[in-house]
Amino acid sequence: xxxxxxxxxxxxxxxxxxxxxxxxxxxxxxxxxxxxxxxxxxxxxxxxxxxxxxxxxxxxxxxxxxxxxxxxxxxxxxxxxxxxxxxxxxxxxxxxxxxxxxxxxxxxxxxxxxxxxxxxxxxxxxxxxxxxxxxxxxxxxxxxxxxxxxxxxxxxxxxxxxxxxxxxxxxxxxxxxxxxxxxxxxxxxxxxxxxxxxxxxxxxxxxxxxxxxxxxxxxxxxxxxxxxxxxxxxxxxxxxxxxxxxxxxxxxxxxxxxxxxxxxxxxxxxxxxxxxxxxxxxxxxxxxxxxxxxxxxxxxxxxxxxxxxxxxxxxxxxxxxxxxxxxxxxxxxxxxxxxxx
Amino acid sequence: xxxxxxxxxxxxxxxxxxxxxxxxxxxxxxxxxxxxxxxxxxxxxxxxxxxxxxxxxxxxxxxxxxxxxxxxxxxxxxxxxxxxxxxxxxxxxxxxxxxxxxxxxxxxxxxxxxxxxxxxxxxxxxxxxxxxxxxxxxxxxxxxxxxxxxxxxxxxxxxxxxxxxxxxxxxxxxxxxxxxxxxxxxxxxxxxxxxxxxxxxxxxxxxxxxxxxxxxxxxxxxxxxxxxxxxxxxxxxxxxxxxxxxxxxxxxxxxxxxxxxxxxxxxxxxxxxxxxxxxxxxxxxxxxxxxxxxxxxxxxxxxxxxxxxxxxxxxxxxxxxxxxxxxxxxxxxxxxxxxxxxxxxxxxxxxxxxxxxxxxxxxxxxxxxxxxxxxxxxxxxxxxxxxxxxxxxxxxxxxxxxxxxxxxxxxxxxxxxxxxxxxxxxxxxxxxxxxxxxxxxxxxxxxxxxxxxxxxxxxxxxxxxxxxxxxxxxxxxxxxxxxxxxxxxxxxxxxxxxxxxxxxxxxxx
Numbered sequence: 017x018x019x020x021x022x023x024x025x026x027x028x029x030x031x032x033x034x035x036x037x038x039x040x041x042x043x044x045x046x047x048x049x050x051x052x053x054x055x056x057x058x059x060x061x062x063x064x065x066x067x068x069x070x071x072x073x074x075x076x077x078x079x080x081x082x083x084x085x086x087x088x089x090x091x092x093x094x095x096x097x098x099x100x101x102x103x104x105x106x107x108x109x110x111x112x113x114x115x116x117x118x119x120x121x122x123x124x125x126x127x128x129x130x131x132x133x134x135x136x137x138x139x140x141x142x143x144x145x146x147x148x149x150x151x152x153x154x155x156x157x158x159x160x161x162x163x164x165x166x167x168x169x170x171x172x173x174x175x176x177x178x179x180x181x182x183x184x185x186x187x188x189x190x191x192x193x194x195x196x197x198x199x200x201x202x203x204x205x206x207x208x209x210x211x212x213x214x215x216x217x218x219x220x221x222x223x224x225x226x227x228x229x230x231x232x233x234x235x236x237x238x239x240x241x242x243x244x245x246x247x248x249x250x251x252x253x254x255x256x257x258x259x260x261x262x263x264x265x266x267x268x269x270x271x272x273x274x275x276x277x278x279x280x281x282x283x284x285x286x287x288x289x290x291x292x293x294x295x296x297x298x299x300x301x302x303x304x305x306x307x308x309x310x311x312x313x314x315x316x317x318x319x320x321x322x323x324x325x326x327x328x329x330x331x332x333x334x335x336x337x338x339x340x341x342x343x344x345x346x347x348x349x350x351x352x353x354x355x356x357x
Numbered sequence: 358x359x360x361x362x363x364x365x366x367x368x369x370x371x372x373x374x375x376x377x378x379x380x381x382x383x384x385x386x387x388x389x390x391x392x393x394x395x396x397x398x399x400x401x402x403x404x405x406x407x408x409x410x411x412x413x414x415x416x417x418x419x420x421x422x423x424x425x426x427x428x429x430x431x432x433x434x435x436x437x438x439x440x441x442x443x444x445x446x447x448x449x450x451x452x453x454x455x456x457x458x459x460x461x462x463x464x465x466x467x468x469x470x471x472x473x474x475x476x477x478x479x480x481x482x483x484x485x486x487x488x489x490x491x492x493x494x495x496x497x498x499x500x501x502x503x504x505x506x507x508x509x510x511x512x513x514x515x516x517x518x519x520x521x522x523x524x525x526x527x528x529x530x531x532x533x534x535x536x537x538x539x540x541x542x543x544x545x546x547x548x549x550x551x552x553x554x555x556x557x558x559x560x561x562x563x564x565x566x567x568x569x570x571x572x573x574x575x576x577x578x579x580x581x582x583x584x585x586x587x588x589x590x591x592x593x594x595x596x597x598x599x600x601x602x603x604x605x606x607x608x609x610x611x612x613x614x615x616x617x618x619x620x621x622x623x624x625x626x627x628x629x630x631x632x633x634x635x636x637x638x639x640x641x642x643x644x645x646x647x648x649x650x651x652x653x654x655x656x657x658x659x660x661x662x663x664x665x666x667x668x669x670x671x672x673x674x675x676x677x678x679x680x681x682x683x684x685x686x687x688x689x690x691x692x693x694x695x696x697x698x699x700x701x702x703x704x705x706x707x708x709x710x711x712x713x714x715x716x717x718x719x720x721x722x723x724x725x726x727x728x729x730x731x732x733x734x735x736x737x738x739x740x741x742x743x744x745x746x747x748x749x750x751x752x753x754x755x756x757x758x759x760x761x762x763x764x765x766x767x768x769x770x771x772x773x774x775x776x777x778x779x780x781x782x783x784x785x786x787x788x789x790x791x792x793x794x795x796x797x798x799x800x801x802x803x804x805x806x807x808x809x810x811x812x813x814x815x816x817x818x819x820x821x822x823x824x825x826x827x828x829x830x831x832x833x834x835x836x837x838x839x840x841x842x843x844x845x846x847x848x849x850x851x852x853x854x855x856x857x858x859x860x861x862x863x864x865x866x
Contacts, residue, residue, distance in 0.1 A: 074789075212367075318450075322405060322444070
């Protein structure tokens with residue numbers, strides 16, 4: 017079973033020690049972060065254990081998986097310990113990350129601080145991936161020790177409400193990390209790359225039309241991209257509708273179309289300016305973004321760059337590899353505030 | 358409204374200078390470096406979207422070849438040497454930027470036609486008039502290529518654009534030739550546009566030396582003669598000269614490794630904190646270290662430097678021939694395949710701290726590392742006898758198995774007081790599973806961005822040669838100092854004696 021050996025919560029550290037002792041000298045423990053994942057979904061422990069298994073080879077960590085049911089009648093707390101090991105290094109030794117899994121119900125699910133966070137690897141950053149909705153008011157005690165708070169706004173049914181709830185955390189030392197924002201990073205990189213082509217930069221000031229094609233369930237990704245463009249280019253939302261309208265710094269209108277099409281989260285972005293058009297496209301099943309520039313006085317240019325897979329593992333790896341704050345995230349959210357549902 | 362000069366969509370995406378669109382001309386496009394390193398590095402950068410979108414890469418070489426043939430050869434090389442697998446569509450897209458330009462290096466008309474090819478690329482691909490010339494050729498070709506670049510006007514960028522040159526090592530063979538080369542390059546390109554590549558500086562661990570020293574408060578306060586007893590910098594390799602006798606027998610370990618790579622590592626280890634992270638601020642501090650090196654001249658050389666040659670022996674259980682038996686090496690060659698130096702840095706921070714530098718071929722195993730040995734604790738408490746405790750040693754492993762380790766003393770469990778050394782070990786490969794990019798990827802991007810931090814400045818090169826020339830000059834006066842060591846051993850006994858005179862033993866790697 018992916019969760020490993022069942023252990024009493026009171027003797028997790030002792031049992032981990034025993035596990036290491038039994039595993040022999042060829043294995044070494046590595047840990048750069050504490051990654052805690054909180055979920056209220058029924059199969060979360062198994063699902064998240066597979067994710068940890070798939071990323072531990074690149075990010076050595078202590079993983080703390082929590083599956084909670086705070087509404088359950090009664091009170092229970094179970095735990096398992098496990099290791100994910102990979103062959104590494106010139107001598108082929110195994111490097112292992114530890115995983116502790118918790119299944120919590122009732123009152124136990126509301127005492128994360130004592131039950132779970134007492135098992136952190138001390139002095140290493142705590143990254144908490146919150147897979148449930150945020151309920152106001154947020155428990156200060158939980159967030160105070162969190163270095164990075166991960167969540168995925170593409171899973172939210174009420175993004176407007178959720179963004180409002182977490183906006184208070186943004187004031188603290190905790191860094192907000194939306195995996196949906198990380199998901200859009202390769203797209204933003206590819207789009208930014210188009211405007212490195214000489215002669216294209218001035219065209220950013222005369223955009224008239226933006227079309228964003230996104231897969232079903234990825235409207236929030238498209239909105240984040242739209243917010244990013246609006247924030248970066250100084251557009252102001254003047255009409256929040258199915259076909260929103262923005263006004264640029266010079267007072268000209270920009271018409272935006274967001275539509276469901278294709279299978280990858282963002283299939284196509286088309287920007288039309290006074291003198292040129294700029295397209296980013298990802299064909300279904302393709303691992304590449306193709307960007308194309310066509311214009312009156314700009315040489316037609318087409319370029320391909322590797323597009324990462326959009327599986328949770330890849331998005332999580334992108335986020336973990338970034339580090340630092342995400343200064344453009346909240347401004348991008350706010351630039352399209354009226355469009356969030 | 359004025360036009361933007363900075364791409365607003367770039368902000369917050371990468372925290373480095375963006376490489377600018379350009380035409381990259383590789384002189385020596387059919388050579389080994391282009392096949393093994395440059396084109397695979399460029400392909401990987403393109404695949405990650407890190408290259409400027411409209412880059413054009415022109416391979417300049419003497420051999421008769423079509424662009425189609427050049428692309429096919431480069432594809433084979435990328436398939437063989439790239440750190441990531443080749444994607445067909447990506448390769449096709451990347452290959453469309455590759456052009457072959459055949460010309461002898463001394464033929465001015467070849468440069469005139471190159472100019473036309475680059476202007477065409479400016480028009481059709483939007484390279485913006487920016488030029489980056491990579492001299493991936495033997496040093497004897499540098500003068501003619503630089504002269505022709507100047508005569509054809511190619512070293513002068515059109516207004517609003519730039520022309521830069523990347524020069525591969527060796528940067529001369531002594532101070533005089535280095536100065537001549539610098540003068541030659543300086544007549545054609547400004548210093549800010551000259552990028553002398555030392556691939557050691559592109560390695561992650563070399564870059565981490567500064568981070569380790571200046572981003573961790575626990576080290577810098579101890580990083581001086583009050584607390585450090587000695588420093589050892591070692592670059593060992595099990596390989597012999599591998600068919601490079603023509604070059605190596607004229608160069609030797611001192612010129613091949615010490616003058617560039619190892620003195621660069623020494624400067625990063627010993628430099629003062631720079632005032633900023635700008636290229637010149639960092640290089641200013643590195644140059645100060647080189648200027649503070651106590652010169653070794655005359656008899657001093659034979660007291661502070663050991664040179665040696667390997668004789669036949671065993672490497673990994675396999676017999677190997679001695680240096681003088683290698684093909685192309687003179688039977689009476691005095692070229693050193695091993696060199697060990699004890700140097701002093703005469704400044705306030707390092708007064709009295711011996712630095713040991715050692716590099717060799719045909720060692721039992723390969724590796725490059727910097728070992729900083731701290732002074733022993735006072736002879737009280739656990740060290741009353743002065744013999745019982747090992748010193749703390751901080752080791753920065755540059756390659757392979759990159760990482761940092763710290764040796765310290767610890768009580769062994771038990772009722773008796775027994776103190777033993779233990780090692781805290783950080784391995785890049787263990788903690789960061791992700792493959793690190795090749796040094797050439799980073800350095801090519803930096804050159805396209807105009808960031809010269811990881812490149813050697815002309816005064817750095819000349820100061821390093823000034824130091825090395827003193828040793829080479831002394832060596833020319835004698836030959837009886839050449840020592841010998843068996844291939845597969847850790848070097849000659851004379852080197853052990855050199856270290857022992859300072860109460861030091863060479864580290865066992």
